[in-house]
Amino acid sequence: MHHLSLYFHFVKLRIRSQMEYRLSFLFELFAQASISVMDFFMIALLFNRFKQLAGWSLWEVGFLYGIVGICFAIAEMVGRGFDVFQRNVVRGGFDTMLVRPLGTFYQVFAHEFLLRRVGRIAQAVVVLLIANSQLTIAWSFAKVGYLLVTLMSGICFFIGLFVIGATSCFWTVQSIEIINIFTNGGVFMGSYPFSIYRWWFRHFFTFVIPLACVNYFPSLFLLGKVESSGVSLIGVQLAPFAGFLFLGITMLFWRWGVLRYQSTGH
Amino acid sequence: MIEVDNLSKTFKIYHHRKGFLGSFVNLFSRKHRVIRAVDSVSFTVQRGEIIGYLGPNGAGKSTTIKMLTGILVPSSGNVTVNGYIPHRQRKENAKHIGVVFGQRSHLWFDLPVQESFELLQHIYRIPQAQYRDNVEMFDELLNLGDFFQTPVRQLSLGQRMRADIAAALLHNPDVLFLDEPTIGLDVVAKARIREFIQKINAEREVTVVLTTHDLDDVEKLCKRVILIDNARLCFDGKLATLRRLLSTERLLTVDYAEVYTDINIPDTHVTFQEGTRVQYRFSPEEISTADLIGAILQKFKIVDISVAEPDIEELIKTVYEDNLTLERKLAKSIPPDTQVN
Numbered sequence: 001m002h003h004l005s006l007y008f009h010f011v012k013l014r015i016r017s018q019m020e021y022r023l024s025f026l027f028e029l030f031a032q033a034s035i036s037v038m039d040f041f042m043i044a045l046l047f048n049r050f051k052q053l054a055g056w057s058l059w060e061v062g063f064l065y066g067i068v069g070i071c072f073a074i075a076e077m078v079g080r081g082f083d084v085f086q087r088n089v090v091r092g093g094f095d096t097m098l099v100r101p102l103g104t105f106y107q108v109f110a111h112e113f114l115l116r117r118v119g120r121i122a123q124a125v126v127v128l129l130i131a132n133s134q135l136t137i138a139w140s141f142a143k144v145g146y147l148l149v150t151l152m153s154g155i156c157f158f159i160g161l162f163v164i165g166a167t168s169c170f171w172t173v174q175s176i177e178i179i180n181i182f183t184n185g186g187v188f189m190g191s192y193p194f195s196i197y198r199w200w201f202r203h204f205f206t207f208v209i210p211l212a213c214v215n216y217f218p219s220l221f222l223l224g225k226v227e228s229s230g231v232s233l234i235g236v237q238l239a240p241f242a243g244f245l246f247l248g249i250t251m252l253f254w255r256w257g258v259l260r261y262q263s264t265g266h
Numbered sequence: 267m268i269e270v271d272n273l274s275k276t277f278k279i280y281h282h283r284k285g286f287l288g289s290f291v292n293l294f295s296r297k298h299r300v301i302r303a304v305d306s307v308s309f310t311v312q313r314g315e316i317i318g319y320l321g322p323n324g325a326g327k328s329t330t331i332k333m334l335t336g337i338l339v340p341s342s343g344n345v346t347v348n349g350y351i352p353h354r355q356r357k358e359n360a361k362h363i364g365v366v367f368g369q370r371s372h373l374w375f376d377l378p379v380q381e382s383f384e385l386l387q388h389i390y391r392i393p394q395a396q397y398r399d400n401v402e403m404f405d406e407l408l409n410l411g412d413f414f415q416t417p418v419r420q421l422s423l424g425q426r427m428r429a430d431i432a433a434a435l436l437h438n439p440d441v442l443f444l445d446e447p448t449i450g451l452d453v454v455a456k457a458r459i460r461e462f463i464q465k466i467n468a469e470r471e472v473t474v475v476l477t478t479h480d481l482d483d484v485e486k487l488c489k490r491v492i493l494i495d496n497a498r499l500c501f502d503g504k505l506a507t508l509r510r511l512l513s514t515e516r517l518l519t520v521d522y523a524e525v526y527t528d529i530n531i532p533d534t535h536v537t538f539q540e541g542t543r544v545q546y547r548f549s550p551e552e553i554s555t556a557d558l559i560g561a562i563l564q565k566f567k568i569v570d571i572s573v574a575e576p577d578i579e580e581l582i583k584t585v586y587e588d589n590l591t592l593e594r595k596l597a598k599s600i601p602p603d604t605q606v607n
């Protein structure tokens with residue numbers, strides 16, 4: 001309870017300081033949303049020419065795009081502390097966290113909150129809603145629940161990637177940019193049906209970095225495409241849990257990394 | 267209160283390659299060299315003591331402090347603070363210590379001081395009454411009121427340091443770690459902070475571990491000092507003892523009435539000569555001050571004469587320059603309090 005109320009205290013302060021320059025905040029919000037609208041517009045253009053991609057229509061791809069977009073934007077909003085952790089380590093901010101009577105994972109998590117990602121989230125939600133209106137998905141309570149679990153899982157998955165990037169700072173101080181291949185690249189990849197990729201690629205992003213589990217497989221299920229894809233139904237239904245598992249493993253990695261922290265400077 | 271036993275810390279310094287490909291290779295390459303930052307250091311600190319933990323840059327002061335505060339995990343040896351092992355019981359330990367790093371604020375950069383304090387109240391779960399009393403007391407001693415509503419980033423260095431020290435004491439810690447608390451401050455600000463530390467130490471029995479380059483800090487605050495050089499402990503005892511051990515050498519400055527050519531006096535060294543002014547270094551064990559002055563008066567006409575003990579800054583410098591000398595001196599005559607433990 002203490003942790004939760006303290007978290008909201010932190011978030012409140014963060015939001016307030018970001019709202020301090022209201023005009024610049026609104027402008028960025030607007031810019032973010034419009035850039036991402038352009039983003040989806042590119043996909044739509046592609047479909048204008050080809051109509052279909054590996055048996056997926058534009059709005060089915062829009063559904064994929066919406067889910068991965070929402071997950072990534074929320075992960076960026078709440079997991080920002082891990083995303084910018086490198087900066088914090090270099091400045092010695094992690095030393096400060098270590099002398100406070102709170103867990104390090106919790107503190108890094110609570111340290112940042114990027115409100116302006118709201119623009120990006122809104123854009124992805126709109127795409128998802130439009131896609132839904134163009135498709136005929138038989139929504140039931142179970143499916144809505146499944147969608148919510150999927151979104152949660154996707155958020156955890158992307159936060160997990162940020163945690164890996166942050167943990168690598170304990171060794172390199174300059175964070176490895178490689179993790180961006182999986183975060184920004186993941187959003188791009190996840191916007192298209194996985195069946196278009198090569199088998200080793202699909203397997204890597206299912207079993208090692210479980211991107212497909214939080215986006216492609218759940219979408220197969222919700223769009224009623226499981227049978228035509230040749231993936232097992234039970235596998236598809238369980239797939240979203242991979243995101244939670246992934247975050248759990250990265251948290252262990254984090255804990256292991258903290259013990260190897262060497263601090264900087266003085 | 268603090269027990270440090272055979273504490274060592276080694277760092278692995280990795281060789282970094284530049285560029286994208288380089289950073290990829292860095293992931294897998296294990297090329298490194300090992301640096302010993304703290305080497306088999308042992309000491310004990312009693313409740314209510316103020317310890318000056320001194321040494322030149324890179325001697326291992328901050329690394330020691332970081333192990334005591336739970337920031338770094340020791341490579342070997344044992345540490346307990348308040349009975350807690352800092353790196354294993356980090357959170358428990360954190361509740362009972364206060365930490366201030368002079369080089370860097372622990373407060374939130376874009377928050378006003380007051381909000382930082384309220385956040386700390388929340389983090390440490392400080393009861394409202396205690397919080398109010400502490401803020402009132404710190405305000406009285408440090409005049410926090412002048413800048414209580416100012417964002418930390420806009421504070422002057424002196425204000426920031428006052429805010430940081432007050433912040434570190436809000437939760438009534440038993441031990442206060444101060445790493446260079448007066449660095450970069452003017453004389454008035456320094457004096458104010460020293461007074462505050464003294465007062466907190468006296469009234470609340472807060473144990474203070476202080477690292478500093480400012481020897482005034484040491485003289486004003488610490489009865490006991492620990493010297494560390496090259497990662498090793500080289501002195502632990504009373505400040506007065508250190509001074510006595512080292513101040514066997516004195517400086518005698520004479521202004522002669524005229525320029526003499528042969529100004530050498532047996533058992534002394536001429537450290538400089540500039541016109542009629544000459545400075546001799548001598549050891550009272552070899553020649554007493556009175557004999558030296560007598561010898562000079564016999565041979566030359568003088569205008570003025572003065573004897574000085576080298577100041578402590580110079581003394582400590584000589585310790586660092588010639589660590590062996592000190593060890594030899596310690597071995598020759600170990601006064602009881604150098605063995606303090």
